[in-house]
């Protein structure tokens with residue numbers, strides 16, 4: 001099946017000469033949740049803006065359901081919902097009208113029942129007659145999401161959706177995202193919260209300095225780049241590691257009180273058993289043993305660090 005979004009050799013150079021995107025290639029399948037991770041200024045918003053048709057590419061092209069986002073702007077824009085980082089709507093309009101109006105802007109016929117469903121899902125129904133300026137910051141974020149869902153999009157972009165929102169809203173939001181995915185909506189989100197990507201995404205893309213460093217299935221990424229560590233707290237400090245352990249991933253830390261061992265996940269049982277036996281033979285004993293697996297955050301920091 002053709003991807004629902006196909007980004008091909010996409011470049012963006014801003015008017016001041018800044019190269020924000022340097023040849024991005026990315027396919028997104030229908031119904032997946034893709035998280036784009038990247039530090040500030042990586043190019044995430046620029047990429048999303050071009051796919052959504054609100055910024056022009058300098059080179060390359062983007063197809064959404066086989067339509068070019070520049071040439072076929074009307075067709076693609078109607079398929080996409082965008083939750084931007086900030087609210088820019090009229091503060092004196094009511095919640096219900098703002099969301100209904102947004103549906104009309106996308107060329108869809110009025111559908112109060114759909115608007116009600118969206119507002120209820122986002123716990124905004126009891127605020128439907130409030131003006132936007134009467135809402136809290138978190139509620140305004142909910143309105144942004146409601147607007148993006150007002151025209152029943154096939155693809156939803158969430159640009160840092162949970163920056164500065166409370167736990168309840170975050171949970172509501174992920175609940176809505178899960179339901180949307182179940183109904184076949186494709187979701188692309190940018191985030192600085194790596195745990196969030198770890199929790200919710202099917203695939204993770206890492207972008208830095210205008211380049212897409214990788215896009216991988218989340219589980220495969222963790223398996224490929226994730227490290228496992230065994231930590232041994234020693235009964236007696238060691239002044240140095242015996243030579244026979246040199247070069248096998250064992251490190252002496254914490255003033256000689258701790259040994260850490262990076263081990264091979266494919267062959268872990270055997271290598272750990274062998275190591276523990278060898279330590280005992282060398283009279284090195286431990287009082288506590290624990291393991292640690294690298295998180296997506298560790299992987300991300302390592303990748304971005306390496307690409308600098």
Ligand SMILES: Nc1ncnc2c1ncn2[C@@H]1O[C@H](COP(=O)(O)OP(=O)(O)OP(=O)(O)O)[C@@H](O)[C@H]1O
Pocket residue numbers: 014015016018020038039040041042043044045046047
């Ligand atoms: N209109 C513009 N003119 C010149 N440079 C711009 C413009 N808009 C963005 N940039 C630059 O392009 C780069 C990418 O910006 P972008 O907003 O896409 O990053 P981002 O990954 O979304 O960052 P953040 O996580 O901070 O939102 C940044 O260095 C930014 O300063």
